[in-house]
Amino acid sequence: MTTPLHITPLEEWLPVAVHPLVIAGPCSAESEEQVMETACGVASIPQVKIFRAGIWKPRTQPGAFEGVGTKGLKWLQRVKEETGLLVTVEVANPRHVQQALDHGIDILWIGARTVVNPFTIQEIGEAIEGRDIPVMIKNPLNPDLKTWMGAIERLNRMGIHKLIAVHRGFSFFNRSPYRNAPMWEIPIELKRLCPELPIIVDPSHICGKRDLIPETMQKALDLEMNGLMIETHFDPSVALTDKNQQITPARLRENLANLILRRESVNGEFSQKLEELRSEIDKLDEELIDILARRMKVVEEIGAYKKVNSITILQLKRWRQLTRDRIEAGIKMGLSREFILKLLESVHEEGIQRQIDVMNRDES
Ligand code: PEP
Numbered sequence: 001m002t003t004p005l006h007i008t009p010l011e012e013w014l015p016v017a018v019h020p021l022v023i024a025g026p027c028s029a030e031s032e033e034q035v036m037e038t039a040c041g042v043a044s045i046p047q048v049k050i051f052r053a054g055i056w057k058p059r060t061q062p063g064a065f066e067g068v069g070t071k072g073l074k075w076l077q078r079v080k081e082e083t084g085l086l087v088t089v090e091v092a093n094p095r096h097v098q099q100a101l102d103h104g105i106d107i108l109w110i111g112a113r114t115v116v117n118p119f120t121i122q123e124i125g126e127a128i129e130g131r132d133i134p135v136m137i138k139n140p141l142n143p144d145l146k147t148w149m150g151a152i153e154r155l156n157r158m159g160i161h162k163l164i165a166v167h168r169g170f171s172f173f174n175r176s177p178y179r180n181a182p183m184w185e186i187p188i189e190l191k192r193l194c195p196e197l198p199i200i201v202d203p204s205h206i207c208g209k210r211d212l213i214p215e216t217m218q219k220a221l222d223l224e225m226n227g228l229m230i231e232t233h234f235d236p237s238v239a240l241t242d243k244n245q246q247i248t249p250a251r252l253r254e255n256l257a258n259l260i261l262r263r264e265s266v267n268g269e270f271s272q273k274l275e276e277l278r279s280e281i282d283k284l285d286e287e288l289i290d291i292l293a294r295r296m297k298v299v300e301e302i303g304a305y306k307k308v309n310s311i312t313i314l315q316l317k318r319w320r321q322l323t324r325d326r327i328e329a330g331i332k333m334g335l336s337r338e339f340i341l342k343l344l345e346s347v348h349e350e351g352i353q354r355q356i357d358v359m360n361r362d363e364s
C-alpha cells in the first residue's frame with residue numbers, strides 16, 4: 001500500500017448497523033418471479049440487509065447463460081421498493097456502472113475476473129467518480145494480495161471511500177475440498193495492513209458446495225470478518241448458474257441462527273493467529289506431498305533404468321550412505337535421528353515397492 005486508505009466506516013453509510021453484515025440473493029437474476037420469490041424469502045431473515053443478484057455474468061464457456069442483462073435491473077428496483085432491502089449487482093465495465101446508477105442500484109461489486117485489470121478498474125472508477133456509491137471489491141482469482149489492494153487503492157484515490165473487500169477464495173492448482181482455496185492468511189494480512197477496510201466473506205464461491213458453507217461462515221466470524229455474502233435461491237436445483245453452492249432462504253435462516261458470535265479481541269486474535277499458523281501448515285504439507293510424489297516418480301525412473309541394465313533393485317551401499325547423509329543433514333536442522341530414520345525407512349520401503357512394480361510391469 002503506497003498511501004493510507006480513506007475509508008468511510010460501514011456504520012456511517014449503512015442505514016442499519018449490523019454485525020455481521022449479511023448479503024444474500026441468487027448467483028444470477030433469472031426471471032422476475034425467481035428474483036421476487038428469493039428476495040421475499042431473504043427479506044424475512046432479520047440479519048439480511050442487502051440483496052445481491054448477478055445481471056451480467058462472467059462465464060468461462062461461451063454460450064453459457066450470461067445473465068438477463070439490463071431488464072434485471074428493473075426487478076431489483078422492485079425488490080428495493082417491496083422489501084426495503086438495499087440492492088447490489090456486479091459491474092464489469094463503465095456501461096454496467098452507468099446502467100446500475102440509472103436504476104438506483106445501491107451498491108456495486110467488482111468480480112474476481114475484473115479486479116485483475118487496472119485499465120478496467122480505472123474505467124469503472126471514472127464512471128463512478130463523484131457518485132458516492134459504495135463498491136465491493138472481490139479478491140482476484142489468483143492469490144495475489146498486491147493486485148487486490150491495488151484495485152482497492154486505485155478506487156480509493158479516485159475519491160471512492162465507501163469500500164468493502166470481499167474474500168471469495170483463490171484458484172489453486174492443488175486438490176482441495178474447496179472450489180476456491182480460502183487461504184485465510186491473505187484476508188488476514190489485508191486486515192492487518194488496512195484495519196479500517198471492512199472485509200466480508202463469500203462462503204458460496206469459496207466452498208462451491210452447500211455442505212461446507214456453515215463452517216466457512218463460522219470461520220469468517222471467528223476471524224473477525226465484517227460480514228457474509230451468501231448465494232441464495234428459492235430452488236437451487238433449477239438455478240442457471242452455481243447451483244451446487246446456492247442455498248434456500250430457509251437454509252440461510254437456519255445457518256445464520258446457528259452462528260456463534262464470539263467475543264472480539266482475545267478469541268479473535270487467538271483464532272486469527274491459529275488460522276495463520278494452520279494455513280502455513282496446510283501449505284507446507286501440500287509441498288511435502290508434492291515433493292514425495294515427485295521423489296517417487298524419480299525412483300520409478302531409476303527402477304526402469306535398473307531394469308534395462310539388469311541391475312538389482314536394492315543397492316545397500318548407496319542406501320547406507322544416503323541414510324548417513326540425510327541423518328547428518330536432519331540433525332543440523334534440529335530434527336532427531338530417530339525421526340529421520342523412521343521417515344527414510346518408510347520412504348525407502350515405498351520406493352522399493354515402486355521399483356518392484358516397474359520391474360514387473362512390462363513382463364506381465
Ligand atoms: C458471483 O458473485 O456470482 C461471481 C461471479 O463471483 P466471483 O467474481 O467471485 O467469481
Ligand code: MN
Nearest residue numbers: 027231241242
Ligand atoms: Mn456465483
